[in-house]
Amino acid sequence: MVSVSWENVLILQTSFLGDTVLTLPLISEVRRRFPVKKLSVLCLPLSCELLADHPAIDEIITDDKRNTDRGWRGLRRTAARLKDKKFSLALTPHKSLRSAMILYFAGIPHRVGFRESRGWFLFHQRAARDPSRHDVERNLSVLRVFGVAPEQCQRAIELPVRPATQDSVDQKLGALGVHENDFIVGISPGSVWATKRWSIDGFGALIQLLRRKYDCKVLLFGGADDTAVVEEIQRRGGAAAVNLVGRIELRELAAAVSRCRVFITNDSAPMHIAVARKVPTVGLFCATTPELGFYPYTNDAIVVQKNLFCRPCGSHGGRRCPLGTEDCIREISPDAVLQAVAKLLDRAQDAGDTAPVSFQPELMTL
Numbered sequence: 001m002v003s004v005s006w007e008n009v010l011i012l013q014t015s016f017l018g019d020t021v022l023t024l025p026l027i028s029e030v031r032r033r034f035p036v037k038k039l040s041v042l043c044l045p046l047s048c049e050l051l052a053d054h055p056a057i058d059e060i061i062t063d064d065k066r067n068t069d070r071g072w073r074g075l076r077r078t079a080a081r082l083k084d085k086k087f088s089l090a091l092t093p094h095k096s097l098r099s100a101m102i103l104y105f106a107g108i109p110h111r112v113g114f115r116e117s118r119g120w121f122l123f124h125q126r127a128a129r130d131p132s133r134h135d136v137e138r139n140l141s142v143l144r145v146f147g148v149a150p151e152q153c154q155r156a157i158e159l160p161v162r163p164a165t166q167d168s169v170d171q172k173l174g175a176l177g178v179h180e181n182d183f184i185v186g187i188s189p190g191s192v193w194a195t196k197r198w199s200i201d202g203f204g205a206l207i208q209l210l211r212r213k214y215d216c217k218v219l220l221f222g223g224a225d226d227t228a229v230v231e232e233i234q235r236r237g238g239a240a241a242v243n244l245v246g247r248i249e250l251r252e253l254a255a256a257v258s259r260c261r262v263f264i265t266n267d268s269a270p271m272h273i274a275v276a277r278k279v280p281t282v283g284l285f286c287a288t289t290p291e292l293g294f295y296p297y298t299n300d301a302i303v304v305q306k307n308l309f310c311r312p313c314g315s316h317g318g319r320r321c322p323l324g325t326e327d328c329i330r331e332i333s334p335d336a337v338l339q340a341v342a343k344l345l346d347r348a349q350d351a352g353d354t355a356p357v358s359f360q361p362e363l364m365t366l
Contacts (some may be wrong), residue, residue: 004110004146005088006034012042012092012099014063016192018269018294019135020047021157021276023093024054026139029153030091031056034146042082042102049250050273053162061085065098079105092117093139095129112145134359135293155359157297159276161255169248169255173219176242178259183216185341186260186279187241188270189233190226195287195317196267198329200229204236205334206264211240213338219244219260221253221270262341267317271296280344282337283361286328287317290363300348301361302340306331331366340364 009030013023020043031039040059041051048060063069063078075098083106090108092099100119103111113123120126125145129138133150136157140150170180178184187207191197207218218241222230230245248256254273257263263274264282274281275298283296285305289312295303305311306328313322321328343362 006036007088008038008040008086009034009036010040010042010061010082010085010087010090010103010108012090012103013047013094014042014044014065014096014099015094016269017044017046017050018272019094020044020050021159021269021272022135022294022297023139024157024159024276025136025153025155026091026093026142027054028056028158029140029143029148032154033143033148040085040087042078046250050159050253052251053160053165055160063102075102076105078102082106082108091142093129093142112142114142131293132291133293134295134297136297136359138293155297157272157276159254159273161258161277165252166255166258169252170259172248172252173256173259176247178217178219178242180259183214184219184260185210185214185216186219186221186257186263186265186274187233188221188263188265188268189229190222190270191266191268191317193287193317194319195313195321195326195328196285197229198266198284198286198332200232200236202329202332202334202337203233206337207233207237207241209334209338210341211238213342216261217242219256221245221256223250262344264337264341267294275301280348281361282340282344284332284337286332287314287321288312290361296361297359299358299360299362300344302344302364303361304332304337304340304364304366306366333366336364336366 038058042061045062048062079102087108089110090103091112095117097118100122104122111123112125114129115126116129127142127144137150140153189203220230220241220243222245234241258277262280265271267285267288275296281296281301283303
């Protein structure tokens, strides 16, 4: 086995926010298993905000590749910043050529990535990436070069929340009339990809069904780009839900999600955050499918989806339905989603704190 120094380690993950959440088990496992003296993470600015309080990470470095660090000059600028930090080892589950080039130009003496990376030839060691496995396991498989298989790792996604952050969020929720002991349901209706978003009508009708069945408080989550969608869903839900857009910061998202009895979400980053916070989760899979490897990585979840020949229409869904029907969205009914919510809540009540730990959700295929 090749000898490497764990003195100063970098993990690079500059993909979407959800991909960063799914890299957390790798980050934690590297810290737990190896004699790391300093562990740094290179990520996007959005991910930096989410990871700011993670106890396994000593330093977060941002690569604003879509703005100030974009293009060839931005790549070299990011690599120069890394070079100054004199990393002894770099690992990346990200398969892009740009990521491999950054590590190469940073002059990091030992670089590890995947054989399937577009920049595979710039790594000193390469691991095989099995596309049939969940992304958590795919990320962990980069450790195979050190003789560690994913099955040997602690695979649960964990996103700790500082008590001070939780207190701050609880105060914000309290000011909105939502308190810790309330029956709270969280809904996250956004996604970067339009075909991964369940319908506004569906979410609006679901809010009314939830209110009638459980007399619950409903929290609507979303980023700035989701403002118009969330406001319209709030209106169609009878103005009964609390809109959190613009009221909590991204680094507070996990704390707010933690107060939910159940979380309903599209196939997006908040789904993985809910899983990381051990909140029962209903994942709505429209254009994408669990087989792509991004399903909620827990047994405390139900994936609701429509069985259609055209799914998935892409690895991320798409900007529009290729067939023009949007059947994957329209044919998921609010009643079916409510049924999944009820099933999760009943399961939680029956299991108490003794539910077995596994990483496979239930599939509700319509």
